[in-house]
Every structure is written in structure tokens, then in C-alpha cells.
Amino acid sequence: EIQKTNPLPGYIEGPWIHKRNNLYYLTYASMGGNRQGTSKPAAPRPGGETISYATAEKITGPWTPRGQLAESSPNSFTTHPGIIEFKGQWYFFYHNGMVKRPVDGGGSFRRSVCIEYLYYNPDGTMKSIVQTVEGVSAPPQPNE
Template structure:
């Protein structure tokens, strides 16, 4: 009888584990999710946390790319890009986002700039380019696209981080980024040159990690907020990529075991998905984070329903 009970408990536990998809990547620590769809496959661009369990700061040596056709089983292409690829860069591989245009993949990354003739240091945004989402990538312009000297509203050196990219229906590309305030600038069609001046604004409770996209007739600006600590995710909407932006509220509460969270949003096979990170893996934490996915739902007026964080995540179809 005891053997039968033990077997039943084992099967129940095994069934639970099979359904527990979140976090979706379990063999390494990943952060700052940035998903895209290319040829019916989801490609997920991530940071890579390698800090020790006792660390009190980030250690992020490179960026990884994963792919999936069911959002459950993921192929890891490995460390596809690192700050050392950029001759001007130093430091860690912070949040980044990739987008496809005309058969090329442009990966906008945040790291730090060396002190040299072109910069006094501080956070900077570079762009790498490849012919396939998984690379190989190279520095697209041989210099930073955004340097700390280009923005002066924040009186510290780490505000130019967390790029997000939108190509509007008319083909105009917009780059958004920023810690403490949100900045945006138009890009030329080659995706590697700024067009016009940088605009700075501060949505309600904004702190960092913007994600910008368009759905139907609405533009969405999703971001990590400073309303409380740890971070939550809040958002604004607009009728134009340049605003004005209307604050809409909180869509994700604090995540387990991490004081940061970071949004990535994707429509795939008729459903909407919300990507984020937490510290839920064994030995995980604020500097050892892991990416999760949960379904995302909109109201009839386009507003976003509260994200329900789950351990089950996306079920196998």
C-alpha cells in the first residue's frame, strides 16, 4: 500500500512539474526579455545574470538568443553578443531589444562607454546588425548611437539605458530609452542614424525599462515604475508614437524575489503574451533573475487587464 501511495504522489508531483513552465529558462539565469516573431518562430533576446548568490550588484557578461514555436520548449543559441564586440564599450550587458527591417536584424543594446575622445563614460546605447535573429552580430556603426553627453536632464551617468524600438505604419522608426526619464528620437530608415532632436518626458511613476508598440489604433508605452519598491509595471497610451501619453495604471504587481521587473510583449498565434523576469529559480534573486511568460488580455477599449503571474505559465498545446 505504501508503495502505491508513493507512486501516486510521485505521479502527482511529476504532473505538477510538467505544468510548471515558469520560469521558462532554467539552465541559466536570464533577464530583460525582448521577444519578436520571425517566420512563425518566436526569438527571445535576453540578458544573462552570472552574479554569485551573495552578490550585491549585477554581473551580466553577454546577451543570449532563444527560439521557440510553442513558448514552452526553447532552443538556446548561446552567448550571441557581448559588450566586447563594441570597441567603444565596457561593462555589463544591460537590457536590449532587436527588430527586423528589410531582412536585417538590428539589436539595440545598453552598456557603458569607455572614457575616450568621444565620451566621458557613462551609459550608452549601441546597435548591432545581423542577417538572422541568432546572428552572427557585428557593431553596425563602430560607435555608440546614444551617449551620456546627448542627454543632460538626469545628473548621473546611467540614465541612457533600456532601449526599445518601434517602426510605425508609415515606416518611421522611433527609439525610446531611459532611466529616471523617458527619451525618444526618430531614426533614419537605415536604423543606425538619429533623425532630429532627442525628446525627454516623464510618464507618471516612470523609472526605466520602456517597451513601446502599436496595437490597432493605440500606441502603448509600458515601463517599470517607481510607485513602490520593488518595481511594478505601469503604462500609458497615445494616438501617436510621439504622444501625448495618457496614464492608464498598473498592470503588473511586484514579482517574487526580485526588486526589478522588465516587460516584453508579443502577439503570437492569436494570443497576447507578457514576458517579464523574477527571482523564482532556486538560488535566484535580484541579481540572478529568470524570465517568465503569462497570457495578456485587453479590454474592448484597448486598456490592458491586470497580469496574473503564474507558476504554470504557458501550457503545452
């Protein structure tokens, strides 16, 4: 049975659901939403999607909006999330427009897959993602 859920701030598209420690996380592409831990609106780059998220004790909700997880991706209007755990480490996948061809410097429709380490706070909220060029080439720092 399909159930209507509460509105998610700035929801656009690209939902991803994962579960950690009996809590469900719904990440999605958004236009705005709020910064994590505040009621202050997030400021996406002009015309660019950000990644926001919500949590729930049941997959059917109700969902509690938690704010922006990642800012707009470089050189791309869209960005979509993916989150997995592998060998005890959590990873955040997304895309940007940094793929370069000899004739241009990348662009919104030249999606590059990116990956960053994902960390959680003791209360179960996710730490904001810092988008890097390096990705996961360096080992994760303990307790980050």
C-alpha cells in the same frame, strides 16, 4: 528629432513599446504609479518595481498614463516588460528572481524569464497581469 514627452507616473527604466489597433502602448518599470482606472496610488512591494503603462495615438505622444499593469515580481527588486503578439494571441514577458541554485532560494540578481497571457478590454486598456508559476502552460481561455 528627440521630443520631450509628458512625465510618466513612477517611471524608472525598461521601456517597451508595441502597437495594437492603431494605439501605441508604452510599458515600463515603475515605482508606484496608479492602479488601473483609478487615481489611487498602487502599492508596490517594499523596494520593488511594478509595471505601469501609458497609451498614445502617435508614437511621439502625448502619452496617457493608464496605471499599473503588473505588481512587483516575486523575489526580485527589478522587473521589465516585453509584449508580443504571436498567432493571434498576445503575451506578456517579464522576469522575477525565482531561479534557484542548490545554495539559495533565488534572488534579485537571478532573473527568471516569465510569460503570461495578455488580454485587452473592449476600450483598448490592458487587463491586469496575474503572475503565475504555470505561465502559459495551459491554453488561453476565450474572451478572457
